[in-house]
Amino acid sequence: MRFSFWPGAGGPWSDLLDVCRHVEATGWDGIWFADHFMPNAADVSAPTMEAWTAVAGLAAAVPRVRIGTLVSGNTYRHPAVLAKMAAQVDNISGGRCILGIGAGWQENEHTAYGIPFYTAGGRLRRLDEAVQLIRGLLSQERTTFTGRYYQITDAPLEPKPVQARLPILVGGGGEKKTMRIAAQYADEWNVWGSPETLGHKIGVLDAHCRDLGRDPREVKRSCQAMYLPGDDEETRRRAGGFGPRPVITGSVSAIKRTVQAYVDAGVDELIIPDFALGRGERRAAALDQFITEVAPEFR
Numbered sequence: 001m002r003f004s005f006w007p008g009a010g011g012p013w014s015d016l017l018d019v020c021r022h023v024e025a026t027g028w029d030g031i032w033f034a035d036h037f038m039p040n041a042a043d044v045s046a047p048t049m050e051a052w053t054a055v056a057g058l059a060a061a062v063p064r065v066r067i068g069t070l071v072s073g074n075t076y077r078h079p080a081v082l083a084k085m086a087a088q089v090d091n092i093s094g095g096r097c098i099l100g101i102g103a104g105w106q107e108n109e110h111t112a113y114g115i116p117f118y119t120a121g122g123r124l125r126r127l128d129e130a131v132q133l134i135r136g137l138l139s140q141e142r143t144t145f146t147g148r149y150y151q152i153t154d155a156p157l158e159p160k161p162v163q164a165r166l167p168i169l170v171g172g173g174g175e176k177k178t179m180r181i182a183a184q185y186a187d188e189w190n191v192w193g194s195p196e197t198l199g200h201k202i203g204v205l206d207a208h209c210r211d212l213g214r215d216p217r218e219v220k221r222s223c224q225a226m227y228l229p230g231d232d233e234e235t236r237r238r239a240g241g242f243g244p245r246p247v248i249t250g251s252v253s254a255i256k257r258t259v260q261a262y263v264d265a266g267v268d269e270l271i272i273p274d275f276a277l278g279r280g281e282r283r284a285a286a287l288d289q290f291i292t293e294v295a296p297e298f299r
Helices: 013-025 051-061 079-093 107-113 120-139 178-185 195-211 233-239 252-265 280-298
Strands: 002-006 030-033 066-069 097-102 142-146 151-156 168-171 188-192 220-224 226-229 247-250 269-273
Touching: 002 013, 002 220, 002 280, 013 030, 013 051, 013 280, 030 051, 030 269, 051 066, 051 079, 079 097, 079 120, 097 120, 097 188, 120 142, 120 151, 120 168, 120 178, 168 178, 178 188, 178 195, 188 195, 195 220, 195 252, 226 233, 226 269, 226 280, 233 247, 247 252, 252 280
Parallel strands: 002 030, 002 269, 030 066, 066 097, 097 168, 168 188, 188 220, 220 269, 226 247
Antiparallel strands: 142 151
């Protein structure tokens, strides 16, 4: 199993760079970055780093680890432009980029920036076309695509990615449409969820793959859950405050049991956000405990 890190986007660049260099040096496998322009809250004044410029900076400054978006909103950029950006980040990183993409869901940033939000069905139909168009540009010398929403004619994309097949990750748990798009076109798929949720949804993904004539093993599966180590009363209280988001918590042995449940469900990569870990030495200690005391058993 791979173990990757998801830093929050609200701190200064120096803090992001420090923690990402730390996780790289201590043996983590990847870094994922969310693509949003503002908080999903009534107060949108908190700083929020732009994803692809941050990812490009990390690609240049942090060696070895895979680096990707979790996930880019398809509505925010024309897919041809996004393909160009991802190919460039792959070149900057020496072949370590993953293009994570989803239909887009955060309405307040669409409203604030004048970006059409469309209906859920409209966003999903655009995502279906976008993934096809992006794959063509990344892999073909010239690409012509004539869809309902996107059209390009004899379009080049140079330089090509370093990777012979730059991975496209489709994020989302919608079982009828989003996961079918992932089964048909994606190299990787991602969703939030508990081991039980992942066990069910991976079954859905596998069924879509079989219906489409694709080997389910061609699609890697990743998920994320809040991480809050500790077995004291205060930690248990905090762990109950994350609403529907799954939480990995407890003693080291309890955390290992949870990770094993993800393995048994068929998860290939577990992503740990830092949203509950604070900053500085406190965050570093929690991340170090996971990568040194938990992760080795599953690699």
